[in-house]
Amino acid sequence: MNCELCQRVDSLGKSQYPFIIFEFKNSYLCLGEHQYYEGYCVLVTKNHFKEMSDIPSPAREEIFQELMLSSKAIQSVLSPKKMNLCSLGNVVEHLHWHLFPRKAEDPDFKNPPWLQMHKFSEKKTNLDQSESLILKIKNELLRMS
Ligand SMILES: [Zn+2]
DSSP states (O other), X not given: OOOHHHHHHHHHHXXXXXXXXXXXXXXXXXXXXXXXXXXXXXXXXXXXXXXXXXXXXXXXXXXXXXXXXXXXHHHHHHOOSEEEEEOOXXXXXXXXXXXXXXXXXXXXXXXXXXXXXXXXXXXXXOHHHHHHHHXXXXXXXXXXX
């Protein structure tokens, strides 16, 4: 298995990945590797798909619903001015979405979050500091589902 995200899904299934927030039927929601934008999360599909258009129905509709629930839970916990949802996959060709809650006071609010990516490693996710945030988003998802 040489796909980075297939390996992550495998460790998520064995409860070996600490930043998990929620397991959906078709995907996992995890806190992102950095918190340059507080509440930055990643939704990863359990199965290896390269393109959204590759997902068969009804999983495609279910995954969209899982993405919407994830976004709503983050919104409800952090009240961002705007959510930025991105699915690119040029680096890792396993379908995933980046969910960035954006605050009005973000350094470069009107621009895509990637323009700050050289600074992301300054705020690497720390499990102790993130525990309560993970719990809040998880509880919100439990409440909604
Ligand atoms: Zn994969």
